[in-house]
Amino acid sequence: MQSWVALSYRIPSEPTRLRLAVWRRLKRAGAVLLHDTFWLLPADAKTRETFEWLAEEIEELGGTALAFDAESFGAAQDETIVAAFRAEAEARYAALGESAAGIRRLAGRRRVTAATVQQARRQLAGLERALRLERRRDYFRAPGRAVVEAAIRAAGDALATRSAGTMRPDQQGAADAVGH
Amino acid sequence: MLWVTRPHPHIDRTACAWLIRRFIDPEATFAFAPDPASAAALGGTPFDMRGVELGHHEGRCSFETILKKHELTDPALHEIAAMVHDADLDDDKVRTPEGPGLDAIIRGLGLTISDDQELLGLTDRVYDGLYAWVRRTLG
Numbered sequence: 645m646q647s648w649v650a651l652s653y654r655i656p657s658e659p660t661r662l663r664l665a666v667w668r669r670l671k672r673a674g675a676v677l678l679h680d681t682f683w684l685l686p687a688d689a690k691t692r693e694t695f696e697w698l699a700e701e702i703e704e705l706g707g708t709a710l711a712f713d714a715e716s717f718g719a720a721q722d723e724t725i726v727a728a729f730r731a732e733a734e735a736r737y738a739a740l741g742e743s744a745a746g747i748r749r750l751a752g753r754r755r756v757t758a759a760t761v762q763q764a765r766r767q768l769a770g771l772e773r774a775l776r777l778e779r780r781r782d783y784f785r786a787p788g789r790a791v792v793e794a795a796i797r798a799a800g801d802a803l804a805t806r807s808a809g810t811m812r813p814d815q816q817g818a819a820d821a822v823g824h
Numbered sequence: 825m826l827w828v829t830r831p832h833p834h835i836d837r838t839a840c841a842w843l844i845r846r847f848i849d850p851e852a853t854f855a856f857a858p859d860p861a862s863a864a865a866l867g868g869t870p871f872d873m874r875g876v877e878l879g880h881h882e883g884r885c886s887f888e889t890i891l892k893k894h895e896l897t898d899p900a901l902h903e904i905a906a907m908v909h910d911a912d913l914d915d916d917k918v919r920t921p922e923g924p925g926l927d928a929i930i931r932g933l934g935l936t937i938s939d940d941q942e943l944l945g946l947t948d949r950v951y952d953g954l955y956a957w958v959r960r961t962l963g
Contacts (some may be wrong), residue, residue, distance in 0.1 A: 672914060688832035689934035690927070696830075700874055780914070780924070 646722045647687040648714040651695045662705050669698060673777070674726050674781025685723060686783045687713060730786040737788030738779055742796035743771055751802035766805055771798030772797055825849050826868035828953040831856040831940055835870045835930045838947035839887045839904070843946065844871070846955075847901070848894055856940055885912045900958040904951070921953070 651670075655663055673694045675683040685691035692713075699709035717720050749766050750756065775796060782789055827844055829837045833856075845852045857863045863881060864869035871878035872886035879886050887908045888946065903920075910923025911930070930947060937943045 654894055688931045689832045692832055693830075697874075776924070793927050 645715065645719070645741050647725070648716070648725070649687045649695050650684050650714040651681045651699060651709060651711045653680040653699070653702045653707055653709035655702055655705060666698065666705075669694075672777075673782070674729070674733075676725070676732055676785060678725065678728065680714070687727075700720060726784050729784050732786070733778065733782040736789045737782075737786060737792045740774055740778065740792045741752065741772060741788065743767065743793050744799045745794065747771070747799040748795070748802045749773050751799065751806040756806065760804060761803065768796070768800055768803060771799075792823035825851060826855050826866065827855055827869050828863035828868035828871050828963050829865050829872050830858060831939060832934065833872075833943065833947075834934065835908055835927060836886050838930055838944060839877070839908045839951060840890055841944050842948045842951040843887060843890055843896075844903070846952075847896055848890070853946060854941070855869045865892060871934075882914070887912075900955055900962055903962075904954060905957050909953070926954075 653666070655666060657663065669765075670677075670683050673691070674686060675685050675694075677683050684693075685694065695711040699711040702709040716725065747768055750760065750764050775792060779789065827841070827849070829840070833841070835847060841852075841854055855866050855868055857866055857870075860870050860873050860876050863873060863876075869878070870876040871890065874878055878890055884892070885905075885908060890896075890906045891905055906919045907922045907926050909918070910920050911927035921960050929950065933946060933950075937946065
């Protein structure tokens, strides 16, 4: 049986900035909003703390918040909830996968400039950072994780071969300057 | 001396308890209370609670705050502070490879050990090991 922590809150609609800040924090923690009613996270010391702090902050912002430990009535409900978590993680992984495929395509082009390769490397580093965040909030190992990890590896490999000397000679100097 | 923090400690509170016991107050005992008022009622020094001196301040986690307040300069402690910071705060500034691993280990221990005192006993050993490791690398 999975234990959960739950949070529900009301917050003044203005200023929008504060509402948005709370919502972003919830998304960043990987919390899932169920039935537009309450946010859930699988219970552990850290997720509990996340809701504890958020509840206090929401009250300081003039809102009201209820944070509680929760257990569903049974395994079937847990499965529904876990599926909701996985679905959100899958959507985020899909977006990362597309970016990785884009980098790989770029590396496979017949002609690329050194500037493009450099930009693709920065994008790849950004993707790796994004993947670390996803791993942290992917509480139930959505299948997309392995797919994206492989796609990012493939993009990295493609880019590595690309910068190893397939550019036109007049661009080689610039490529050397960006990272070799 | 009695030190009080919130129950179900995660990374920052377990690391602070270790830091206090090993480097500040060898006689330290720990109690748990949900808020600073209840901590005061117990007569202890509160840490890692909202609004207390030994808490989060200016982007520092409580462990870093205690290092600063007690002027602890041991470089190994400052390296551990960076790991604790990374494990505790999702501020996207992960500087240490150990941080995410430490987060996983301490969270996992919390899932299997429901007695907070027992948990602190165990995490003390984890941080002892981490400290010995970092000290060795510093020569």
